[in-house]
Amino acid sequence: MTLQKRPQTEAEKFFAAGVQEAQRCESALQRAREYMIHAGLLFRKAKESVNHGDWEQFIIAQQSCSVRAVQKYMAIANKALEWARKESPKLIGTALERYASTEVTLMSTVEVNALLRYLGFFRKFGEYDKSKYDTKRLNNGEQLELNFEKVFAGVRLIKELKSAGCVMTFPEGKDKEQALKELQAELQSALEVVASELEETIDV
Secondary structure (H helix, E strand, O other): OOOOOOOOOHHHHHHHHHHHHHHHHHHHHHHHHHHHHHHHHHHHHHHHOOOOOOHHHHHHHHOOOOHHHHHHHHHHHHHHHHHHHHHOOOOOHHHHHHHHHHOOOOOOOHHHHHHHHHHOOOOOOOOOOHHHHHHHHHHHOOOOOOOHHHHHHHHHHHOOOOOOOOOOOOOOOOOHHHHHHHHHHHHHHHHHHHHHHHHHHHHO
16 A cells, blocks of 8 residues: 655745755855865965065966955965864874865854955945944934953953952852853854954954
8 A cells, every 4th residue: 555645735845945955055065165275275385386475476466366365265274274283183294184174173263254254245344234223323322332441451350360369259040160161152252253353454
């Protein structure tokens, strides 16, 4: 006896189509990661064959890729190699490069974000939705402001954690380990934002 398959509902059809697109996306991202790192590795090899101090002029003379783009591809490759060496210290040469471009898990998005923002896939820092910004100003007359003096004061206080006179007060329901791990995660995330902002400042 042959069981008749139940017809798909509209929701199931859309969901199945979404899964297919998601799988295509993941496959494309994997290939994009390999292309980014491999491009950076090739730029590294090219630089090794150029006289010291002539690299930027060499890039400009090729008229095919900007200096900043090349630098960002190389930054991604450099990080991938750094992480690859930590994960597989016995690998060298071509084997290390292959591992870096296809296997290593990227531990930070800073360099990738900088490249994508430079290439125009993300808005550059400082750009915003003017209508949304104006609406917010009309509603409450406020905007986010980063006061560096207050930030520096907070960082200096964190640096005094080891001092005898520092008393730590933890959020309700959290012990020292939980609070410090949460603080560490927040600081790491903040550092990635600062690094990306600095990249954009250098680009301007």
